[in-house]
Amino acid sequence: MKIITKIINSNNKTMKKIFACLSILFSLFFLFLVYRAYVVNQPCKHQIKIVESASKFQINNEILNRFKNSLKIQTVSYGQNNQNFSALKDFISFIQTEFSDIEAYKYAKLDIINNYSLLYKIQGSDLALKPYLLAAHFDVVPADGQNDNWKFDPFSATTDEGFIYGRGTLDDKSSMLGQLEALRIFLKKNGQPRRTIYLAYGHDEEASGYQGAKSIAKFLGNTTLEFVLDEGTMIVEKVFKGLDTPLAYIGSTEKGYLTVKFFVNTTGGHSSMPNPEESAIFIVADAISKMKKNKHPSFLGYGPETTLLTRIATNLGFIKRVLLSNIWIFRPAIEFILSMNPTTDSLLRTTTAVTIVRSGVKENVLPSYAEFYVNHRIHSLQSCKEVLDYDLAVINDKRINYEIIDCSEPIKTSSIESLGYSIIEHTTYQIFPGVSAVPSIMIALTDSRFYTNLTENIYRYLPIRLLNEDLKRYHGVDERITTQGYEDMINFYYLIFKNTDDAHLDKTRELRNEL
Ligand SMILES: CCCCCCCC/C=C\CCCCCCCC(=O)N[C@@H](Cc1ccccc1)C(=O)O
Numbered sequence: 001m002k003i004i005t006k007i008i009n010s011n012n013k014t015m016k017k018i019f020a021c022l023s024i025l026f027s028l029f030f031l032f033l034v035y036r037a038y039v040v041n042q043p044c045k046h047q048i049k050i051v052e053s054a055s056k057f058q059i060n061n062e063i064l065n066r067f068k069n070s071l072k073i074q075t076v077s078y079g080q081n082n083q084n085f086s087a088l089k090d091f092i093s094f095i096q097t098e099f100s101d102i103e104a105y106k107y108a109k110l111d112i113i114n115n116y117s118l119l120y121k122i123q124g125s126d127l128a129l130k131p132y133l134l135a136a137h138f139d140v141v142p143a144d145g146q147n148d149n150w151k152f153d154p155f156s157a158t159t160d161e162g163f164i165y166g167r168g169t170l171d172d173k174s175s176m177l178g179q180l181e182a183l184r185i186f187l188k189k190n191g192q193p194r195r196t197i198y199l200a201y202g203h204d205e206e207a208s209g210y211q212g213a214k215s216i217a218k219f220l221g222n223t224t225l226e227f228v229l230d231e232g233t234m235i236v237e238k239v240f241k242g243l244d245t246p247l248a249y250i251g252s253t254e255k256g257y258l259t260v261k262f263f264v265n266t267t268g269g270h271s272s273m274p275n276p277e278e279s280a281i282f283i284v285a286d287a288i289s290k291m292k293k294n295k296h297p298s299f300l301g302y303g304p305e306t307t308l309l310t311r312i313a314t315n316l317g318f319i320k321r322v323l324l325s326n327i328w329i330f331r332p333a334i335e336f337i338l339s340m341n342p343t344t345d346s347l348l349r350t351t352t353a354v355t356i357v358r359s360g361v362k363e364n365v366l367p368s369y370a371e372f373y374v375n376h377r378i379h380s381l382q383s384c385k386e387v388l389d390y391d392l393a394v395i396n397d398k399r400i401n402y403e404i405i406d407c408s409e410p411i412k413t414s415s416i417e418s419l420g421y422s423i424i425e426h427t428t429y430q431i432f433p434g435v436s437a438v439p440s441i442m443i444a445l446t447d448s449r450f451y452t453n454l455t456e457n458i459y460r461y462l463p464i465r466l467l468n469e470d471l472k473r474y475h476g477v478d479e480r481i482t483t484q485g486y487e488d489m490i491n492f493y494y495l496i497f498k499n500t501d502d503a504h505l506d507k508t509r510e511l512r513n514e515l
């Protein structure tokens with residue numbers, strides 16, 4: 001300020017002219033940034049929710065108890081080919097008993113794929129319309145981690161203050177049971193659908209999906225689908241400060257996946273004569289520390305997160321809207337801010353999580369072996385190989401070996417102009433008025449990755465409203481869903497069946513015009 005005052009008060013006309021020109025240029029540039037934020041970056045038609053909300057069904061105790069009973073069956077996956085197979089069989093019997101009417105429906109067929117996965121097909125009346133597929137899975141992650149102190153037994157399906165607590169309430173039994181309840185209502189009210197429906201329920205999604213969804217995809221062979229809707233991101237409030245509008249994040253792309261085991265063999269010995277340079281544990285600890293300090297690079301401004309953040313900008317206040325509408329110039333500042341929140345940081349880059357560390361056999365023995373597992377979620381602009389090469393460069397220690405445990409390349413981004421996206425968006429506005437939909441990045445893997453040969457239109461989206469702090473309940477403690485949330489889910493899937501049946505390709509634009 002002192003410099004500006006000095007220039008204004010000085011007799012130096014040249015300085016004054018330069019200052020005046022710079023002030024004009026800065027003002028024009030600022031106006032340009034504001035123009036881009038408020039004129040160029042408009043809430044696109046997708047985000048204008050003028051859709052009438054639909055009449056909703058009330059769920060009764062029978063439907064609620066059926067869902068709760070499904071949660072009590074402990075269909076736990078511990079790893080590939082390491083599952084509670086008897087519980088999976090019990091669950092399949094439960095579903096076949098509780099939804100025997102669907103299986104018996106004259107246009108319905110149920111195939112049990114690879115012994116444990118389920119594929120329902122409801123034959124549509126209009127063979128000119130492409131079928132579509134709703135996916136879910138009924139296996140769950142364990143709920144007995146060392147520090148898992150649940151409020152209630154994770155498999156008791158206890159109801160408390162409007163919430164149903166249990167492993168699988170969010171991930172992913174609610175969508176499976178919700179779809180089946182909605183289908184039962186749809187068939188009763190409307191009879192045979194026009195468009196063929198597939199319901200694909202995997203039994204090992206939490207153990208990679210290689211036995212379940214991958215086998216379902218193989219069974220479907222050359223079937224061409226209009227779209228796939230699987231579990232995924234959801235309606236989340238307050239993902240970051242200043243974002244008060246609840247946004248429906250419809251995952252139109254999915255990050256890749258790479259798990260690498262790094263390990264070292266050294267000489268062991270008596271712990272009374274330790275050599276730090278030869279310590280297997282120190283060697284892996286140094287490697288882990290290097291990985292912590294060297295996150296994978298941010299791709300902000302180059303990947304699908306750019307579209308997402310630019311759309312989010314239209315729901316923010318002035319400063320944040322100007323910032324996020326001009327990522328090209330404010331990239332470093334935006335990166336710094338988004339990197340501080342694990343959820344938003346996961347949009348920017350390939351994430352690195354050290355999830356297992358093993359070494360040692362006895363407290364007075366120097367271990368001769370140590371290993372650690374790194375789980376990466378790969379940004380859509382990277383590949384498994386690039387991520388591994390970066391890890392090896394960061395570790396930079398020839399003593400450390402590696403083994404690739406699992407790898408899945410990022411999935412191609414699906415169009416948001418498709419019938420499938422339009423219907424998911426439209427249905428969201430019908431069930432969740434006041435919500436704005438944005439195409440998002442599915443930061444975890446879903447079974448839908450196995451369906452890329454059946455359609456390009458794959459969306460990962462769970463129709464549930466959560467608060468940001470609820471996200472840690474996924475695979476975490478006190479996973480829960482409100483009874484209202486489960487009711488909304490059933491109504492959402494009912495309208496998916498109805499809207500998909502009413503809309504056909506040339507109606508996409510009509511649907512769009514309604515938005
Ligand atoms: C500003 C943008 C914010 C975005 C908000 C949405 C944030 C979403 C947060 C969490 C996503 C919930 C994930 C729900 C589905 C999880 C599916 C899952 O658990 N998949 C497993 C599959 C797998 C893969 C390999 C081995 C075993 C299992 C996974 O990804 O770990």
Ligand SMILES: [Zn+2]
Pocket residue numbers: 137171172205231
């Ligand atoms: Zn899941």
Ligand SMILES: [Zn+2]
Pocket residue numbers: 141171206475
């Ligand atoms: Zn999961």
